[in-house]
Amino acid sequence: MIRYVLKRLAQSVVTLFIVVTTVFLLMRLLPVEGYLGERYDKLTMEEREAILRKMGLLDPWYVQIGGFYLKLVQGDLGVSTIYRKDIPVLEVIAPRVPYSVRFGLVATAFSLVAGLAMGVQMAKHKGRFWDRSWTVYVVLVNAVPSAVYLLFIQLYGTGFLHVPILFDKYKAASWFLPALSMSLGGIAGYAMWMRRFMVDELNRDYVKLARAKGMTNSAIMVKHVMRNAYVPMAQYLPSAILATVSGSIYIEYLYSIPGMGGLLVDVIQRQDNPMVQALVLIFSSVGILGLFLGDLLMAVFDPRIQFVKGEGAR
Amino acid sequence: MRKILVPLFILLATAGFASPSQEKTKSADYTLLYSGEVTTMNYMITGAEIEQAVAANAVDGLIEYDRYGIAKPSLAKSWTTSADGLVWTFSLKPGIKWVTWEGKEYAEVTAQDWVDSAKYIMTKANASAIGNVIFDIVKNGADYYNGKITDFSLVGVKAKDKYTLEYTLAKPVPYFLSMLTYTTFLPVNGRFLAEQGAKFGTTNKALLYCGAYLMSVFEPQSSRELVKNQAYWDRENVKIGRIIYKYNKEMSTLGPELFARGEISYTPIASSLVDSWLKDPAKKDLVRPSRTTAYTYFYALNFNPKFAAEYQPENWQVVVNNLSFRKSLYHALDRTAAMLTSEPYNPGRRLQTTVTPRNVNDAGGKDYVDMAELGTIAKTESFDKARALDYKARALKELAGKATFPVKIPMPYNASSTDWTNRAQVVEQQMEALLGKDYIDIIPISYPSTGFLGATRRPGYYAMQECNWGPDYADPETYTDPFFPGGSYNKPELAAGYAEANGKNRYENLAAAAKAEVSDMKKRYELFAKAEAFLIDQAFVIPYALGGGGYEASKLEPFTPPFAQFGISYLKFKGQIVRDKAYSTEEYLQLEAAWNKARQAAMEQAR
């Protein structure tokens, strides 16, 4: 097992290298004038060159990417060239992570608790009142585009509840609505998948046997069905938690939360290469870790799954 | 009895003196939303307007403009020009202080500060985006920038003594005074700059202030706060105590709602919402028009077509050189219909028939736009169905056998701007309906905003395109830059049939003659007016509109900011007052009429 973990880690480093280098090359395909800003027509040739040189863009590509990796092993993620000129990337990112993570964790926790409970109830009462009612909720959340209902909640919800429209870190009341909005989609998602997996399990033979043996429905649910249903769900859990670091772009834009959502889109559109490379590095590490933990978690929940070559496996 | 009466009387008298002036200076705080965050506040390298706006309030320059557009002394108390117009000497006010973001005194403002900032801007390694504004006009500036000379004392910026600053220009520049309000001519404290190094301007703490406001809070992508600088030399004129900016990417959607709830003092109102606000009795007095700016928009006809072969560039090259064809397009564009896409109420407010806007330049009591042949063009609407069809008939006759009809006209637009996308569709359908689909086939082509100009206008991948230009200083010369050889617009110098004796195009000769005239301002402007009239009369471009406009809900009193059509003066908050309720359209129009009258009077006085 340890060997497997180490092997996966080594693989991850290689992956990260490939990803960051690919992103670096892709960004170089974008037009040069994106770096020069709105005064492009009024700049002379020498000025344009001077600006590009200061950003390090006139060096050959291998020098640029080599420099990035060299500084990386020394722990330096680089300096932002456009988004916030001359400020180290870490200094730009660091204050924003706590907001996204806090909101994300609260929203994830809430969606998990509410969503799983909803899914279980829907599966238990399949075809009857609760199933249909919650299905209406799931359907509505997925049907109406989030851009629309989030704005709707913000404009009418804040008026109704008399809380400020914009997020203010000093006003406790302004934390509630964004967190709730963030969890709505998650609740629907978890509820629906939980219901599906549980319904699949309820058709199994061992469940029929347990019923024949006289086990109560709730005992079957808890002791057998849910444990098996967790397995496919587990693959998403670590990714979901780690994804909180990237924030939710709609909600952060709407409520002015100074988080990470939209940061990546912003820096890509502004062509701030050091920030893009650093962010891609961070998000990729988080993503790869999430995938790996998801696999581990699946193996933990279901002993039949083996990732290492065991007996009888090809 | 008298023992009580006299002190009582004195008390009452002084009390009476105290209150009125305090009431006049009372102004509420100003809260607003913003969606574009600054990347740096180092005003010596940045060319972005939102970043220069910080400097507008934080640092004062040599002169400033008052609300009527008259240049007044700011940090310079007086100035003189040499006879040949090459040497400008400024005498500074003593006792002006640099303070830190907390208001603590740091040093005194001296003439050396301007030399230090000029040196920083003209040092290539600093990669300033505004360098050429100064190194092109100051003596030896370009050479120092390009490294041909390394001794900065040879450059024409000198501190003669502590309070005397001298600029030596490379050639006479009659509009030099107006350039002083741009960020290239702002001072910086050399010692502080050296201490901060690369960190200068990265946060509010890495700046020194000698202007009307200090930035007390700077949280990027969150909020910003400006507070009145108590050590400011002109504090009595600074009325607003605090200016609070809140960052929000959705300000166009949320702004009107926040304003209606009283949480902010200003918001632009999208044209689609103006209708519903004006119909709502509670909100109709909250909306007022916004001022237009001196940005000019025009449709350029390309004389150097390089677009894809499927659109037949050779065919376009033939037709664009035919005057009747160009004039048929010029008269066929229904500019009001096009303007309705962005300004549905009173579209005429933003339309103009000249390239240079009104109220930007004037000499000898006359506005530039009314001079020479330009005057008739300024007063005549270009959209004329009969004339358009008449020119169409002529063009068909003249080009029979030389060009194929319908002519394909690729017209690029930026797909990320809904306004522009809508306008492209309106213009296409309107012009094709008027002139006939057998005559022209306008093809709107959508481009992403990434590298937009580099993919369309600059390499010539268009036949007709909506372009814009902003002035850099108060002189008509700035509006000739796009069309003069070397510009990256439609290259009218390549138009066939206009070559004169010296081998150059007539427009170029007219403009060059105007540029050469540096002593008689009236004559200079008249020559420029002649050149511009030629440009429009020969339909090299189709003038369209002014920038700005639109509607806003605002508690800020209109017509109080400094009035200048270029530079950063109009971004200053000094002198402005925030009321407790918004201004309605009626109030705005009244104030506008009053302002126009007062401005005429002030300009008379200044002459």
Next chain:
Amino acid sequence: MADDRTTDIPDADPALFRPATFDRDAGERAGYSDYSYWRSTLRLFFRNRVAIFLLVLLGTILAFTFLQPLLPNQRSATAINLDPATGRQFRNLPPGAEYWFGTNSIGQDLWARIWAGTRTSLLIGILVGIVEMALGVAFGAVWGYVRRADRVCTEIYNVLNNIPTTIVLMLLSYIMRPSFQTMVIAMCLAGWHGVARFVRNQIVIIRDREYNLASRCLGTPTRRIIQRNLLPYLVSVIMLQTAISIPGTIGWEVFLTYIGLGLPVSIPSLGNLVNEGRLIMMAPELRYQLIFPTIVVSIITVSFYVLGNAFSDASDPRNHV
């Protein structure tokens, strides 16, 4: 030994009774079942009344989006309609007799735009869905089952997944300019590996079950195991995933338009229409520009979700009793 006792039964016709002989082959013959998987699936599916209703609704909408331009008196989705009184654009007209859904801010007929937009968005969704499914299932099955491929495939997946889709979309938009094809290609490129991972995880769960071990012992080739053992088991989840990906693509299109990488408004699509409408949510007389596109998006999404769920319930063989 049968003896002839038909004479014991009164009125019996002897021709009806024949002695049964022992036939070895007949004894070996197995039972006959006319169970057909797909027939059962469809039968179960059509028993669900809600599903039928939505299927009909969706079918009608789909048919209508293609038939609408052929009906008489229909206007073009991009033609600007002029107000006969002023000769200028007929802006923001509320829904009425002449323009059933009203007009937008430059006078284009919203009824025509909504149908054109639905056509565009559905086409994008279906095309992207099919391509994603094809690529995703193929890749995911191989990834999940063939252990040796696990390492390489995980590598490929990680690389593809971690390249931000914004960069890909921006580059494609810049190189190919915003258009229908650009959107389809960009979305396919960005979405297929998600499906692959999902399929791979499902396969990982079942690849070591006893029946698969048995097949391997019997020497069944990998391709046949994937085709016959694994995929049918996954039909229900794959069907659900396909059904959901179509409204998912529409939602993604709305998001892309929100960040500025979508189709230009000159090509109407549900993403454009919803984003346009969003801006005027607070203006009561213009709300129809938001409500109509949102209703259409909602109906499509609901239909696909419910149909997907119904079909995947029906296709689960354990429900075929």
